[in-house]
Amino acid sequence: GAVVSQHPSWVICKSGTSVKIECRSLDFQATTMFWYRQFPKQSLMLMATSNEGSKATYEQGVEKDKFLINHASLTLSTLTVTSAHPEDSSFYICSASSSRGSGELFFGEGSRLTVL
Amino acid sequence: RKEVEQDPGPFNVPEGATVAFNCTYSNSASQSFFWYRQDCRKEPKLLMSVYSSGNEDGRFTAQLNRASQYISLLIRDSKLSDSATYLCVVSRGSNYKLTFGKGTLLTVNP
Numbered sequence: 001g002a003v004v005s006q007h008p009s010w011v012i013c014k015s016g017t018s019v020k021i022e023c024r025s026l027d028f029q030a031t032t033m034f035w036y037r038q039f040p041k042q043s044l045m046l047m048a049t050s051n052e053g054s055k056a057t058y059e060q061g062v063e064k065d066k067f068l069i070n071h072a073s074l075t076l077s078t079l080t081v082t083s084a085h086p087e088d089s090s091f092y093i094c095s096a097s098s099s100r101g102s103g104e105l106f107f108g109e110g111s112r113l114t115v116l
Numbered sequence: 117r118k119e120v121e122q123d124p125g126p127f128n129v130p131e132g133a134t135v136a137f138n139c140t141y142s143n144s145a146s147q148s149f150f151w152y153r154q155d156c157r158k159e160p161k162l163l164m165s166v167y168s169s170g171n172e173d174g175r176f177t178a179q180l181n182r183a184s185q186y187i188s189l190l191i192r193d194s195k196l197s198d199s200a201t202y203l204c205v206v207s208r209g210s211n212y213k214l215t216f217g218k219g220t221l222l223t224v225n226p
Contacts, residue, residue: 034213034214036216041218042218043120043203043216043217043218043219044160044203044214044216045216046213046214046215049213091157093159093160095214104162105162105214107159107160107161108159109158109159110157110158110159112157
């Protein structure tokens with residue numbers, strides 16, 4: 001079946017550094033990808049919708065200058081957490097829908113970010 | 117009011133028990149409904165979609181009541197491997213933007 005891969009699975013960084021997380025659709029083209037964040041014991045919260053070839057759409061309360069999203073190809077979207085701080089420590093998960101509109105959404109394995 | 121609300125849990129049940137999860141959603145424009153399962157520190161995985169007529173997949177039965185804006189999941193003959201957090205998920209349409217409930221943790225004990 002379709003697979004969405006995220007990298008890295010986990011990352012530890014110092015406060016103030018930037019971290020890039022990649023989300024790839026491995027065997028299908030994804031015109032749209034979604035980025036979620038999940039804090040411990042909380043629900044997944046949609047951060048932004050990433051559209052291939054155009055600007056991402058951010059949810060209310062999500063700073064677009066802090067969470068940079070690039071969706072330059074039909075198989076890759078990246079999320080860059082700029083100038084990360086400890087409060088950005090979270091589980092970041094991407095999901096992708098097939099451009100064929102099969103109706104199913106596929107999730108990446110998630111990336112756990114810890115900012116010291 | 118949260119857009120998707122679930123039983124707070126946690127649920128601790130013995131193997132073989134039947135367990136039911138309840139969920140309500142606030143947006144009457146919601147069109148698609150799902151149950152996802154999430155293991156600890158893992159990504160959510162689709163368990164089943166929920167249809168108006170109700171649907172069953174083996175030991176799992178999902179039901180939807182649009183009038184009450186209520187969704188349920190019933191697990192029969194629970195197994196140890198059913199231990200996970202169960203997420204009620206709602207979508208407004210075909211753009212696949214999902215709204216997740218907080219999840220209900222289930223632990224099935226031997």
